[in-house]
Amino acid sequence: MTLILNGQEVEPLCDMRALIDVIERGLHEEALGHAVVPPRLNLPTAGGFFRVMPAVMNDSGLMGYKVFHGSIKAGVRYLIAVYSQEGERLLALMDAHYLTAARTGATTGIATKLLANPGAKTVAVIGSGLEARTNLQAVCAVRPVERVTVFSPNPERRARFAARMGPELGVDIRAVDSAEACVRGAEIVVVATNSFGRPDPIAYRGAWMEPGVLVDAIGSTSTFLREIDADTFQRAEWIVVDSKVQAEEESGDVKAALSEGKYDRAKVADLKEVLVGNVQGRASAQQMVLFKSVGTAVQDVMAGFVVYQEAVRQGRGQDIGEFLDLKTF
Amino acid sequence: MTLILNGQEVEPLCDMRALIDVIERGLHEEALGHAVVPPRLNLPTAGGFFRVMPAVMNDSGLMGYKVFHGSIKAGVRYLIAVYSQEGERLLALMDAHYLTAARTGATTGIATKLLANPGAKTVAVIGSGLEARTNLQAVCAVRPVERVTVFSPNPERRARFAARMGPELGVDIRAVDSAEACVRGAEIVVVATNSFGRPDPIAYRGAWMEPGVLVDAIGSTSTFLREIDADTFQRAEWIVVDSKVQAEEESGDVKAALSEGKYDRAKVADLKEVLVGNVQGRASAQQMVLFKSVGTAVQDVMAGFVVYQEAVRQGRGQDIGEFLDLKTF
Numbered sequence: 001m002t003l004i005l006n007g008q009e010v011e012p013l014c015d016m017r018a019l020i021d022v023i024e025r026g027l028h029e030e031a032l033g034h035a036v037v038p039p040r041l042n043l044p045t046a047g048g049f050f051r052v053m054p055a056v057m058n059d060s061g062l063m064g065y066k067v068f069h070g071s072i073k074a075g076v077r078y079l080i081a082v083y084s085q086e087g088e089r090l091l092a093l094m095d096a097h098y099l100t101a102a103r104t105g106a107t108t109g110i111a112t113k114l115l116a117n118p119g120a121k122t123v124a125v126i127g128s129g130l131e132a133r134t135n136l137q138a139v140c141a142v143r144p145v146e147r148v149t150v151f152s153p154n155p156e157r158r159a160r161f162a163a164r165m166g167p168e169l170g171v172d173i174r175a176v177d178s179a180e181a182c183v184r185g186a187e188i189v190v191v192a193t194n195s196f197g198r199p200d201p202i203a204y205r206g207a208w209m210e211p212g213v214l215v216d217a218i219g220s221t222s223t224f225l226r227e228i229d230a231d232t233f234q235r236a237e238w239i240v241v242d243s244k245v246q247a248e249e250e251s252g253d254v255k256a257a258l259s260e261g262k263y264d265r266a267k268v269a270d271l272k273e274v275l276v277g278n279v280q281g282r283a284s285a286q287q288m289v290l291f292k293s294v295g296t297a298v299q300d301v302m303a304g305f306v307v308y309q310e311a312v313r314q315g316r317g318q319d320i321g322e323f324l325d326l327k328t329f
Numbered sequence: 330m331t332l333i334l335n336g337q338e339v340e341p342l343c344d345m346r347a348l349i350d351v352i353e354r355g356l357h358e359e360a361l362g363h364a365v366v367p368p369r370l371n372l373p374t375a376g377g378f379f380r381v382m383p384a385v386m387n388d389s390g391l392m393g394y395k396v397f398h399g400s401i402k403a404g405v406r407y408l409i410a411v412y413s414q415e416g417e418r419l420l421a422l423m424d425a426h427y428l429t430a431a432r433t434g435a436t437t438g439i440a441t442k443l444l445a446n447p448g449a450k451t452v453a454v455i456g457s458g459l460e461a462r463t464n465l466q467a468v469c470a471v472r473p474v475e476r477v478t479v480f481s482p483n484p485e486r487r488a489r490f491a492a493r494m495g496p497e498l499g500v501d502i503r504a505v506d507s508a509e510a511c512v513r514g515a516e517i518v519v520v521a522t523n524s525f526g527r528p529d530p531i532a533y534r535g536a537w538m539e540p541g542v543l544v545d546a547i548g549s550t551s552t553f554l555r556e557i558d559a560d561t562f563q564r565a566e567w568i569v570v571d572s573k574v575q576a577e578e579e580s581g582d583v584k585a586a587l588s589e590g591k592y593d594r595a596k597v598a599d600l601k602e603v604l605v606g607n608v609q610g611r612a613s614a615q616q617m618v619l620f621k622s623v624g625t626a627v628q629d630v631m632a633g634f635v636v637y638q639e640a641v642r643q644g645r646g647q648d649i650g651e652f653l654d655l656k657t658f
Contacts, residue, residue, distance in 0.1 A: 004333075004649050004652055005652075006650075006652040006653075006654075007652075007653075007654040036372045036373060036374075036379075038370050038372065041367050041370070041383060043365045043367065043383060043385045043392070044365060044385070045365075045385050045387060045392060045414050046387045046390070046414055047414065048414075048417070050365075050383065050385050050392045050412075052381060052383045052394060054370060054372060054379065054381045054396075056372045056373070056374050056379050058374060058375045061375070063372070063374060063379045063398065065381060065396070067383075067394070067410070069392065069412065069417055070417040070655070070656075071417075072658050074416075074417055074655075075417065075655040075656055075657040075658070076417070076655070076656045076658075077417050077418075077419065077653040077654065077655055077656070078653065078654075078656070079419065079653055081396070083379075083398065085374050085375055085376065085377075087403075088377070088398055088399040088400075088403055088404065088405070088406050089406075090406065090408065093422065093652075095652055095653050095654050097653075097654040097656045194658055196658065318649060320333050320647060320649065321335075323333055323334075323335040323336075323422075323424055324335075324336075324406040324407065324408055324424050324426075325335075325336040325406065325407075325424050325426040326399070326403075326404040326405070326406055327399075327404055327405050327406070327407070327426045328404040329401050329404070329405075329523055329525065
């Protein structure tokens with residue numbers, strides 16, 4: 001059978017702890033060299049882009065891809081396909097609008113588990129959209145968070161975020177009226193914005209970094225998207241990324257830091273290498289650390305698989321049968 | 330809406346002339362530089378492969394991909410997805426087992442229209458499987474074919490092929506008991522075999538080439554697949570391929586000719602360049618010409634689109650609605 005899962009069906013199947021666990025498993029597998037993850041294809045269309053990100057997971061016995069396409073103007077659609085190597089079966093095709101935000105959050109959760117100070121209780125969130133929600137969920141899943149501040153330029157949106165997420169996560173959330181006030185004293189800073197088109201798209205500045213902070217920045221995933229300044233990369237004493245190659249190719253923030261000479265590759269590590277202990281994480285309680293993600297196909301395929309499993313368990317989605325013939329030779 | 334089309338539904342929607350026309354349009358578009366076609370990704374899995382082939386067609390306003398995966402041992406499944414750039418919609422997901430053979434045939438049809446002598450009436454087919462059928466259909470769609478000979482090692486299979494295709498195409502088809510006898514005197518030779526695993530996988534030899542012949546060879550699309558010998562490449566006076574890069578990377582036949590020093594790039598042209606007249610086709614009635622295809626994503630996306638259109642017209646397939654959300658910014 002092949003399951004079709006639309007966006008409404010996928011969202012309630014996303015359990016943040018399950019996503020963190022499964023993506024961690026995927027990163028382990030990738031670090032061991034048992035995953036095949038080519039550079040993702042970013043194809044220009046007449047009015048936007050068509051991105052194709054496949055991955056093969058040889059320990060998990062899975063493979064699949066995410067395809068997303070569109071433009072900032074017209075909007076974007078996301079599809080994740082998950083296959084099992086056993087029987088060469090297409091397990092599921094799912095809308096990945098919410099899941100992309102959830103797996104990005106889960107990856108931030110893994111980074112935060114590895115890189116934030118263990119007792120971190122205070123979090124600042126810059127941004128109030130879907131990614132801000134999923135990233136905060138993930139941070140709260142891995143640290144004993146008690147107090148959260150949130151800033152986004154629209155007062156109503158930040159108030160709504162606080163009102164929604166406080167009860168959901170059982171933490172005290174306060175909306176504040178400037179980014180600088182938001183991050184002051186926070187042990188973990190989540191930057192998850194969509195500042196495209198604003199006169200000044202920079203939402204977080206390196207000048208604000210305080211000793212011991214972990215900054216999780218996830219918004220700049222295309223060359224034209226910005227949210228943290230080059231000083232953040234310069235002031236960070238250790239930088240962890242989810243893909244060294246893609247970060248440099250795809251993130252406008254990383255590109256800006258590179259062109260300003262503020263991206264020192266000697267202090268950049270890969271998340272999966274930190275996870276398996278090949279490379280150090282945080283060196284001291286006082287170290288200022290930056291985690292910058294752009295998203296990888298490993299995250300998508302593993303996240304899609306756990307959603308598929310949960311859908312089967314709960315009997316959700318539309319079963320369209322095995323619509324792909326097996327051609328034998 | 331998104332249409333799901335299984336293999337049984339796709340086959341009767343494949344009209345060879347419509348496929349030839351639409352793929353020709355795609356090749357034109359590609360030759361003009363209005364298509365984006367990255368090298369296809371060929372990812373190893375634990376027991377086989379996972380191939381991902383996307384293409385963006387900016388004149389047609391389409392994009393999509395084919396994914397096929399599996400192994401010779403376990404079998405292979407094929408999926409084609411077609412999207413419209415307008416509205417960023419996923420139009421259809423379809424089984425592409427038959428369609429892959431049909432679009433390969435259609436591409437051979439385009440090559441044959443450009444490269445065979447205009448009055449060619451005699452065709453030899455080596456092979457009796459699905460690709461042998463679709464390639465012969467295509468050749469008969471572009472030339473006034475009257476007599477066909479067919480050879481494959483299994484007498485029953487070649488007899489069945491003749492009995493089936495003769496009435497279907499309205500031509501005289503005779504099964505013969507050797508490849509050499511099959512091709513003798515034929516103006517067009519179609520080599521469409523699956524000789525994997527045989528002691529001698531070579532099904533056609535350059536020694537058999539006669540003045541004026543066009544050889545269409547389509548079976549060697551992976552490095553481990555062979556069907557024509559290196560001498561065929563050496564004796565051919567002009568060679569046309571559907572993708573110069575992919576032919577050298579993916580075809581075991583081309584690789585063998587390269588390693589034996591019998592693949593002279595100076596006499597190799599790209600089908601789309603011949604189609605638009607940038608490069609010559611056949612130079613004389615006596616010239617011996619070889620067309621070698623490996624398949625491209627342009628062929629898949631354009632073929633998938635015409636099948637989608639026909640499905641809509643005939644009301645076929647399963648409409649699963651617009652299951653991909655449009656995320657706006």
